[in-house]
Amino acid sequence: MAEQIRIGIAGYGNLGRGVELAIKQNPDMRLDAIFTRRAPESIPSETKVYSIEDAERFVNDIDVMILCGGSATDLPEQGPAFARLFHTVDSFDTHARIPEYYEQVDAAAKASGKVSVISTGWDPGLFSLNRLLAESILPEGKEYTFWGKGVSQGHSDAIRRVTGVKHGVQYTIPSEAAVERVRGGENPELATREKHIRECYIAAEEGADQEAIAEEIKAMPNYFADYDTTVHFIDEATMKAEHGSMPHGGLVLRSGKTGVNSTQIIEFGLKLDSNPEFTASVLAAYARAAYKLAREGQAGAKTVFDIPFAYLSPKSGAELRKELL
């Protein structure tokens, strides 16, 4: 076996655990250390766990640090900080703040001579790639992104704040009618309400007024008022049995015209049993890319747009041309 890429994980929530599992599927990588803000001895993992404060001691032992913190508060700080020490990969996903985050990480990584791949995952990430590809091939056209069927944490949190709700899970679901109109080449203008529907599953407190709960949810501004929302009441056992996993997915469609009037449709879709495990698998592939870019002497922040797909694979260029082209 050739030399393995030595991986570290910074942050050990759902995403970090997903990365740990993803690395096991890639024999050209090995996971050497997990870094956490919690007490290291409290982390149940077969990998060695250290305090995140000690990460700096590992600059010669870790090739690529995969940052598994959240985008709200962890990554804005950790992204630039780790880019000063390691090649990094992250899934920073606050779309509006990506340009600013890119600049900060780029400055840090260029100063340290490291490669930092930012904002990977599936959206931003694979969906972004498909938006760019489809727009470049079909400049005269219209792009549609649909999310789901999947759990939205923000909307689930919102329904849990309603009085009388004990447990709640909210699924975002693409409207099949809207998707079919796009696939049919209609290029429709779709209002917010037409693109997605929202489905809530609720275990209510005993004696709670279910009708009042449902009405309060459906009227909630920003979260539900602009959508067709259905509310289902279930018991706690059903909630546990049927709504405990984190499925997600979605579609990026572009419908364009070429020639005189030929309709051309490009569609990319994901159907994921586990959102964090899939995002983790994307991070692992881009960790390989970061390592390869670094070996070529590159430095600075990179996004999925800057990285040829060949860098994601352990195979050689000749193997790829022979087997996959």
Add this chain to the structure above:
Amino acid sequence: MAEQIRIGIAGYGNLGRGVELAIKQNPDMRLDAIFTRRAPESIPSETKVYSIEDAERFVNDIDVMILCGGSATDLPEQGPAFARLFHTVDSFDTHARIPEYYEQVDAAAKASGKVSVISTGWDPGLFSLNRLLAESILPEGKEYTFWGKGVSQGHSDAIRRVTGVKHGVQYTIPSEAAVERVRGGENPELATREKHIRECYIAAEEGADQEAIAEEIKAMPNYFADYDTTVHFIDEATMKAEHGSMPHGGLVLRSGKTGVNSTQIIEFGLKLDSNPEFTASVLAAYARAAYKLAREGQAGAKTVFDIPFAYLSPKSGAELRKELL
């Protein structure tokens, strides 16, 4: 307007005409010349048309030559020959011969300091990209490619050779049942017969024995014997009205497992009214990439695997991060 990329087209069949139309949708490029083996004055185009023998005189006037000849005999000769003179893009699609073709074009392009993007289009091309991406993210999984619904030229030619057939068109169609099994995460082993069905539309000679024609077609080894084939007899007017266009498309699916047992499905699909116009639009985007790579001082043969998507777009890195990531 910034400087435009000066494009030439070598070969003016369906694909060449498609490229001519695609360039019109991309204001950062302009079509300066078409080169043909036919008599230039016989070509009905608003662009200047020259004999392909004269192409060498244009080395200082054309930035990227888009090679629109066929893979059987044109490109094996023209690919290396034009790579000695111009940056080139082609859609060489004989999968088994790609490694050899790559080596020949690479040697020519490296010697001349040119960039040659080979084997673009949708398969090879976009489908290959998706096979590579999905395999890199989901190493434990299974890949499925389905083609159609679309016209297969080889199969249409085969049915036209049957006695009594005046006109014939053959459509390759993915089996919906097979696609649904893959989407359902079953990871099925699919026999040839299970993946695609073949549908033939025939205008028969007057008095021809339709039953005999249908039987001969269905029994044809390699082409039809291994498939479920249906044969429809129609009149010539219907043939002209309903079967004159060149639709195509298909699906690349990968179904993989992450974590303990999460099924993750990645799907890429195309639904094309015009196969040659879409392939032409892909060639145009990769002509832009060839130009950008050349400006960076790169040389040699490249495939879609080697080229970051950012190079396909006229937008800057900052614009892409802001608008599409």
